[in-house]
Amino acid sequence: MGPVLVFGHKNPDNDSICSAVAYAHLKNLTDAHNVYVPVRLGAVAPETEWVFARFGVALPEEIIHVRTRVRDVMTTDVVTVGADTTMLDVGRIMREHNVRALPVVEDGVVRGLVNQRILAEAYLSETEMRGFADVSVTVGHLVDVLDGELLAGDAAATLSGNVLIGAMEPETMRGYISPGDTIIVGDRRRTQPMALQAGIACLIVSGGHRPAADVLTLAAEKGAAVIATHHDTFGTARLVNLSHTVADIMDTDILTFHPDTLLAEAVEDLFGSTHREALVLDTERRVAGILTRTNVVRGDRRRVVLVDHNEVAQSAPGVEEAAVIEVVDHHRIGDIQTTGPILFLNIPVGATATIVALRYEELGVSIPVAMAGILLAAVLTDTVLLKSPTTTDTDRAVAERLARRVGVDAAEFGMEMFRARGAGRAFSAERVVKADLKEYRAGDNLTAIGQIETVDIAEVMEHVGEVRRVMESLREARGYDLVLLMVTDVVREGSEIIAAGNIRLAERALGISLDGGSAWMEGVLSRKKQVAARLVDAAGA
Secondary structure: OOOEEEEOOEOOOHHHHHHHHHHHHHHHHHOOOOOEEEEEEOOOOHHHHHHHHHOOOOOOEEOOOOOOEHHHHOEOOOOOEOOOOEHHHHHHHHHHHOOOEEEEEEOOEEEEEEEHHHHHHHHHOOOOOOOOOOOOEEHHHHHHHOOOEEEEOOOOOEEOOOEEEOOOOHHHHHHHOOOOOEEEEOOOOOHHHHHHHOOOOEEEEOOOOOOOHHHHHHHHHHOOEEEEOOOOHHHHHHHHHOOOEHHHHOEOOOOEEOOOOEHHHHHHHHHOOOOOEEEEEOOOOOEEEEEEHHHHHHOOOOEEEEEOOOOHHHOOOOOOOOEEEEEEEOOOOOOOOOOOOOEEEEOOOOOHHHHHHHHHHHOOOOOOHHHHHHHHHHHHHHOOOOOOOOOOHHHHHHHHHHHHHHOOOHHHHHHHHHHOOOOOOOOOHHHHHHOOEEEEEEOOEEEEEEEEEEOOOHHHHOOHHHHHHHHHHHHHHHOOOEEEEEEEEOOOOEEEEEEEEOHHHHHHHHOOOOOOOEEEEEOOOOHHHHHHHHHHHHHHO
């Protein structure tokens, strides 16, 4: 099974990313059976970059979906064989490793594939001895499959003639032999030299017998190979047919996928073909795995932990296909569905980071300074320096303990973090509007509310015309009835409300006038409790 992905919502804020990273760290310390990997669903906000750099923590990688990929279900412990592997060895390897197919690889390059069907067809299609014409069998291959002893000749010599069993009188047998043939005989003293004189390339002596010295001398003179084997003549004949190499029977018209190919797409190709398996190749065309129909039927899904959200609309594309195994959140319970019971940590506090910090304490795990630092940052941003009405006594107590662990003053640290939000970056109305945008359904109205916290509200308001144009464009593109932006001043402890669309709905719900294009709301810091909730209530009135 692959790693468990831990991630927050789309358009990730501090709480979303910091909580995911810290919770993944905690899970890796307390769950020895799985590996937890934090990831994110979007670009990193400036203050988040600052926080992670401040505490020396690596930012998580970005993912675009959690749909099941080929790599999530494929067999990764792949056994390969070379093109010169004999049919006998292929069968033995399949039995030993309990596999049905083997990629054929030479110098790291995939040449083809051999499976049980190909092997069986090659063996069953032969009702008589196979010759060596148009195949690549060497004397050494015969020695290997016969568990024999090379008494004369060169193991590297390639064989090309017919294969005969010397079961007749020498005079009769002579009429069947052509130069370059291979002959299987038992302890037939007269047939052995006759065959060598006729120009055979290889003499196989079965039944555990050894040819006389004069026969070996004659073989050396004629440049023929002599092999002695303990198998009887019947067994020897069967094994000779299995000396043919994979190169002669492998399927070169193989189905291949990249590990990141969506499983749904791969299934269409696999089940729509005659193939029962496909090779999974990385970007350098090396074998990364094998995908079989059994893998598909078993249907392993990507396992995920949702942090700071539990609604499909806010989550990664494809989350419906994934196996949600945990949720850690401080929002309302949404529409995420699971196939069985899971650990669902949902506590009414101001930040998911508060829940994560409490979980460290519950499990008796000392929070490393770096993890304490990013969790403190998340609590302070989500609660707007502990001033938002969503802030609870639990948030304040946790923030105090985290600040003590990090060795900072929470208020000073928080202000420094908010100043980092716009430091060194050119103003972007697009970023201001879309960086932290959430959708809400208020009656029949679909509303989007963005929020940006700042210590310098003038920096945003001097670009209000540009901001409003972006909001209007966003409203039209996504079909919103109303788009609001809360420009929250963490120093003055209030928000300037900018609106586009159904302005009358905003005015009625929030008790403000937007005739001037925006309105100041003293003490309004929480999008969820002080804006979104009032819009929903007004729509239902």
